[in-house]
Amino acid sequence: MDRKIPYKIYLKETEMPRQWYNMRADMINKPAPLLNPETLQPLTEADLEPMFCKELCRQELDDTTPYFDIPQEILNFYRMYRPSPLVRAYCLEEMLDTPAHIYYKFEGNNTSGSHKLNSAIAQAYYAKQQGLKGLTTETGAGQWGTALSMASAYFGLDCNVYMVRVSYEQKPFRREVMRTYGASVVPSPSTQTEVGRKILEEFPGTGGSLGCAISEAVEAASKKEGYRYALGSVLNQVLLHQSIIGLETKAALDKYDIKADVVIGCAGGGSNLAGLIAPFVRDKIKGINDCDIIAVEPASCPSLTRGVYKYDYCDTGMVCPLQKMYTLGNGFIPSASHAGGLRYHGMSSTLSQLYHDKIISARTAIQTEVFDTAQEFARVEGILPAPESAHAIKVAIDEALECKKTGEAKNIVFGLTGTGYFDMYAYKRFNDGDMTDYVPTDAELAKGFATIPDLEINR
């Protein structure tokens, strides 16, 4: 059975996008501005420049320019691992016996194992251009830290990674990948920063948290001459770089005259989802294609589906800017789920606005069901997915089974953000039958909501 549409659609290098797309330029309701945590006034480029490279500050605040040229050096790097394939999931369709056509954009075919490299290389490039010496960052699950290590090695920049201590200990191999790329990796909280020493004093033996690691990385960047901080999600600059995912997806579909009916992505801070859906949001806003766009989040950390739309701090330490977003409260402590990349209390302000305006919808998925799906997918499609990515697979399968009931031959597109090679500890718990589920009670959520600042604008 030879098929008209190939198993994997690869764009030619000449067909690859040469510009990133900035959704905000086409949004009718723009995302609310970031606020300076000290003045509570909208952030300026000058506020941001001590933290990020100049060009990235510009990208962060620009909500009118729709397209940004991708610099040639970044295009060259992209060509080492992009275009990523858009895969037609023939085997999955066959197993489900569905009339739906399922496609997934696979971002795991690079050494960082995920889409994170798309923004890491851009952030490293601008740092190099600005003549900086190095970058600092935090990492939880390790995908972002790996990506920034690779990007920094490519441009000869120093890279200091603060890795949440519990991950540092549970994922020694992730740490070694970063070291192989020349990065220094420090378990957080560490004694290298004031904030780290303070937390260690207060909570000796703590396993750390992403919020704490962010605070350490930000402090380290601010105190070292020639360093800036880099963040892997949430920010508009990151969303912009990740639009390469969606632009390639759209170009590949267009090449075969395929119109997406449903577009699905997992959502933690929002970088992958926003990147994947960018051109589909554009078409939806412009009335060209009114497809369903679905964010999938873990039931254990349901910022869109159960959060509130308020101004909140981006970090637990309340030193970073505030943004208006769907949030569970900066003090919400997500349970120790195995989808580390989705454990964030808030959601990018751009995605929050789109959700608020009902341009995208959201669903949750339960951990053990996600791993069931992941295993099923691995067996028929060959690829072992990251737990984060498997959230999107779960909903794609739900949609395909719905098509089976209705007889509709919808085109379902989802983002397969990465591979699970470094998540085998979680798979082991699943294989051993030791995995549990957690859904926060309303009372638990209320505790998190209580940590949202009681500002005039939030009333």
Next chain:
Amino acid sequence: MDRKIPYKIYLKETEMPRQWYNMRADMINKPAPLLNPETLQPLTEADLEPMFCKELCRQELDDTTPYFDIPQEILNFYRMYRPSPLVRAYCLEEMLDTPAHIYYKFEGNNTSGSHKLNSAIAQAYYAKQQGLKGLTTETGAGQWGTALSMASAYFGLDCNVYMVRVSYEQKPFRREVMRTYGASVVPSPSTQTEVGRKILEEFPGTGGSLGCAISEAVEAASKKEGYRYALGSVLNQVLLHQSIIGLETKAALDKYDIKADVVIGCAGGGSNLAGLIAPFVRDKIKGINDCDIIAVEPASCPSLTRGVYKYDYCDTGMVCPLQKMYTLGNGFIPSASHAGGLRYHGMSSTLSQLYHDKIISARTAIQTEVFDTAQEFARVEGILPAPESAHAIKVAIDEALECKKTGEAKNIVFGLTGTGYFDMYAYKRFNDGDMTDYVPTDAELAKGFATIPDLEINR
């Protein structure tokens, strides 16, 4: 700097090879026949059938048919992860400042992490066709076990993997990947087989060996109704399936009118090397393109470069057939190097014959130099290579630097067989400066040679 030849050459699915190529058919001196270990007579299909599927026995012994059609089901599976990219190493060339053009065929873009899947899926397919229930196999480093687990899951076959105990303990995550694909994984030696129990009695607490795991898997297959044994290298059937690597490489080069001057692959049992070089050997034999073909082996296990060309057992237990090959002796115990996939005392009989006839040459590489190369490569080309693959990179770089001296713009092609995601323990030792080198002395080699059977044909 846009370039005429893309960073990655992907064949279209319609351009993918639909036949495997059997080098033996075009070899003037055929490889010597396998011998039955009991009768010392050439093996027949009937001798092999209790061990392997019928069709695989036919493929094993056929040295006259040049092309075998790839069944449609296997083609379909190949399309999930093939064609693999032929990458132009622009960044590596730039770093080396060489006039040479360097290409590598990357086989690591699938969940098994290596080229092993190419033969695993074929072996599982024929087992399914024959109505078998399952397959047994051994695995050392884990790549082959993972590949066979994936292939078995796809066709709904049971898969029992005997994993060398020291790997089972050092690589728990490899084991979990196999379990996720539904395979049972048992540390070898085990108490499940007679040979396992015997070895455990003799050497309690042993870490096991590939030779022992092979014996256990063979015994298990022979005692379970509806099971056969599957092997990931050395055999002619495996070389045949792996020819897909070389055929794709050749087709991709042809597409851009590129003539290979040097073709390089790492060699353990020989499956990857033979697969990569197959069409280049054909062209060399036929006088079409007299390129250099180079096998690279670890200095710690130098079967081609320091072995003898004699009949020897394929396994340590001396229960498997004998083949004429370059061997260090079935009793040679390779040092505990980190390129587990290259720790085999012999070499496929077909490659041995080609080496004997000087159609291919061989070189060795030292472990720490190989890891130096791997790290350098990872930083400029992005891909973190398996230690095995890095042997080929080492010689490719040597050749490119030679071109720098001579000013020649040679086309250098090498096989990048897989990724190092599950080799981070080895990288850690390297990063920590704890890695050592080992080159056997002549006296140590003599001990191995003494274990080669003293047969009439060997005198």
